Amino acid sequence: GSGYEAWLGYPRQQFGGSTASDLEYYGALYIVEENETLQAAAQEYRRGMASMLGIAVANAAEPGGACVAIGTFQGGNERIQNVFDEQTIRAVGPEGYAIRKSRENHCIAVGASSPIGVLYGVFHLLRLAKTSTGNEAFDEVVNPANKLRMINHWDNFDGSIERGYAGHSFFYKHNRFLDNPQRLRDYARMMSSVGINAIAVNNVNVHEQETLFISPAYLPDISNIADIFRVYGIRLYLSVNFASPLQGGELGTADPLDPEVRSWWRGKAAGIYAAIPDFGGFVVKADSENRPGPFTYGRDHADGANMLAEALEPFGGLVIWRCFVYNCKQDWRDRKTDRARAAYDHFKPLDGRFHTNVILQIKNGPMDFQVREPVSPLFGALQQTNQVIEFQIAQEYTGQQRHVCYLVPQWKEVLEFNTYAKGEEDAPVKHVVDGSIWNNRYSGVAAVSNVGDDLNWTGHLLAQANLYGYGRLAWNPELSAECIAEEWARLTFGSDPAVLDTVTRILLDSWSIYESYTAPLGVGWMINPDHHYGPNVDGYEYSPWGTYHFADNRGMGVDRTVRSGTGYSAQYMGPNAERYESLEDCPDELLLFFHHVPYTHVLHSGKTVIQHIYDTHFEGAERAAELLASWQTLQGRMEEGLYLQVEERLLEQAEHAKEWRDKINTYFYRKSGIEDQQQRTIY
Ligand code: BDP
Numbered sequence: 001g002s003g004y005e006a007w008l009g010y011p012r013q014q015f016g017g018s019t020a021s022d023l024e025y026y027g028a029l030y031i032v033e034e035n036e037t038l039q040a041a042a043q044e045y046r047r048g049m050a051s052m053l054g055i056a057v058a059n060a061a062e063p064g065g066a067c068v069a070i071g072t073f074q075g076g077n078e079r080i081q082n083v084f085d086e087q088t089i090r091a092v093g094p095e096g097y098a099i100r101k102s103r104e105n106h107c108i109a110v111g112a113s114s115p116i117g118v119l120y121g122v123f124h125l126l127r128l129a130k131t132s133t134g135n136e137a138f139d140e141v142v143n144p145a146n147k148l149r150m151i152n153h154w155d156n157f158d159g160s161i162e163r164g165y166a167g168h169s170f171f172y173k174h175n176r177f178l179d180n181p182q183r184l185r186d187y188a189r190m191m192s193s194v195g196i197n198a199i200a201v202n203n204v205n206v207h208e209q210e211t212l213f214i215s216p217a218y219l220p221d222i223s224n225i226a227d228i229f230r231v232y233g234i235r236l237y238l239s240v241n242f243a244s245p246l247q248g249g250e251l252g253t254a255d256p257l258d259p260e261v262r263s264w265w266r267g268k269a270a271g272i273y274a275a276i277p278d279f280g281g282f283v284v285k286a287d288s289e290n291r292p293g294p295f296t297y298g299r300d301h302a303d304g305a306n307m308l309a310e311a312l313e314p315f316g317g318l319v320i321w322r323c324f325v326y327n328c329k330q331d332w333r334d335r336k337t338d339r340a341r342a343a344y345d346h347f348k349p350l351d352g353r354f355h356t357n358v359i360l361q362i363k364n365g366p367m368d369f370q371v372r373e374p375v376s377p378l379f380g381a382l383q384q385t386n387q388v389i390e391f392q393i394a395q396e397y398t399g400q401q402r403h404v405c406y407l408v409p410q411w412k413e414v415l416e417f418n419t420y421a422k423g424e425e426d427a428p429v430k431h432v433v434d435g436s437i438w439n440n441r442y443s444g445v446a447a448v449s450n451v452g453d454d455l456n457w458t459g460h461l462l463a464q465a466n467l468y469g470y471g472r473l474a475w476n477p478e479l480s481a482e483c484i485a486e487e488w489a490r491l492t493f494g495s496d497p498a499v500l501d502t503v504t505r506i507l508l509d510s511w512s513i514y515e516s517y518t519a520p521l522g523v524g525w526m527i528n529p530d531h532h533y534g535p536n537v538d539g540y541e542y543s544p545w546g547t548y549h550f551a552d553n554r555g556m557g558v559d560r561t562v563r564s565g566t567g568y569s570a571q572y573m574g575p576n577a578e579r580y581e582s583l584e585d586c587p588d589e590l591l592l593f594f595h596h597v598p599y600t601h602v603l604h605s606g607k608t609v610i611q612h613i614y615d616t617h618f619e620g621a622e623r624a625a626e627l628l629a630s631w632q633t634l635q636g637r638m639e640e641g642l643y644l645q646v647e648e649r650l651l652e653q654a655e656h657a658k659e660w661r662d663k664i665n666t667y668f669y670r671k672s673g674i675e676d677q678q679q680r681t682i683y
Contacts (some may be wrong), residue, residue, distance in 0.1 A: 006457060007395055007491035010046070012488075019086075021424040026129065027066075030107070032075065035075075047556050069109040073092075093143040097110060099121055099672050116192075146474055146475070150197075150447070153171070166401060168452055190467075194468055198237055201239060205285065205291065206285075214271070226279065238283070242254060253377060256304045259306070279317060281320060284320065284322060286301065287325055312357060321360055325343060338567075343362065344571045347360060351383060356386075371398050373516045386442040387433060388445055390448070395463065395466070399653070402460065402652055404460060405514045448566055472484050521593075527540070560595040565594075588604050624653050631650050
């Protein structure tokens, strides 16, 4: 009941109905290949079937006997060869797989062109066996939509995790590598089971200690981690310090155009690949929040990224260059420095200048993972550049895994957003990042991890649904938030309909609930500085970070129009630019992101802004209390350990939601002097 097994625990189920017919296959496994990844697939299969059905899977001994057969198309497994025809084999991509139930051949076959495809296919089969209604055709070819499906750890060598809400790092402690291969293997299993194929293991803010990760002293330890990841199809990446050549006084400059600097990085790359032949590449945060970068030398970000790209190119490595670049020492007298504009202003002019092995990593919104933001206007605007979208699974601004906030619906909205980059034709973000719109060489999705060394990985058990959902969505953006929630609930808690129904509903309601008692109408922030937890309306108001609401006694909101504000709305294309620019057409949920309005401004909902604030905050706190009450109906319907850990968090959320309600309502009541129409208590 600790949650450690997460969605790989496969709670025991009563097998009934038509699926019973599959049981004859499930009891035996046929595999002929020795490859480590295939052996891992066999192990997963055995483990899964043992916990789900209580059966000890036998090796299929008789030639023709009923079994599950797994293997690569070329791997010499005759069952696989008999089941899959040429056409199917051609349809399976490098990481894809095919699953077919063949009565003729007496087996369920999982075939792929590579060992990792087989492993993904086995995880799929286990998911089906667990969540199945018994009607699956078992005849599918499955390929991932996105090439890169990445996790970014913000773990530091001292064991702390920047924005970590689930304990400490399980990679490092006190500037040493932890010797805990079992935990790393279990982590790799979890990630692989949802299709993650790239993990950066250190914080994008690279401090002195981690700068040395690319040096001979540390590479053997990094390589041990890569060895574990490799079995599960995961490539290891490192975040690097742009000023690395300066550390220890090796060179006097980190200027990307300096020949000595270039050869220094080439040497580093060679050293890394000698230790880790399939090393993924570098993640770089440069010229951002006081990190060093090319600006120091009067160079731009294409110069910086291309220099690293050249060093990695001979080895097939990638540079993942982050677009989270803005001036964190704002001078608001110059509206053009509006933080929302920054990523576009910096990177749009560089479109087409990046090497083919550079990928720009763009946060989903223009600010910083708020509960509500518009979609970054760089999506659609960059047309000749590889790009991945960056989400934050860690709930930095959405309750820090003390509140439940299922983020898959938010990510879905972002991925479905039409950029209008192709005029009349639909050009949603999901097709920008999967590379299909501009035929990019690389493409995909990245996200900041939400795991730590807490026994249940994510602190809040329900936050596991975000991790699970992120992977599933990165693999297949067409899945619905609801289907993912249900799938996760089934795998985690079993098939009790009351549990499934309640857990799914809690997850699906949670984002809107969190939004309703925190910062209103898209304006964001209003949190305590530094640690970013809990309400503080003016916490970031009088600071240089570019994070404002501009509330005074008349109104609030940030004017980002072309007409009278920062001009940010013009970074969008076609109808998006018009919609955001217009006070009438701007969607309510983003009103205060784009416009400064009086408290008496009437929303599309028919309410004034001030009444909307009061109503949503009273309702939000009530709905948070209802989450707890719904959860309490599940007592006795699941393992007690799981039940209790969620109950405890929901109790805390209900309390803290009241604090949010009161702080926000009081603040705006005092500022505006306008009464709540319902005369509720405001302190
Ligand atoms: C912000 C975090 C900060 C990160 C930064 C980033 O508050 O800790 O370093 O993003 O993405 O959300 O680089």
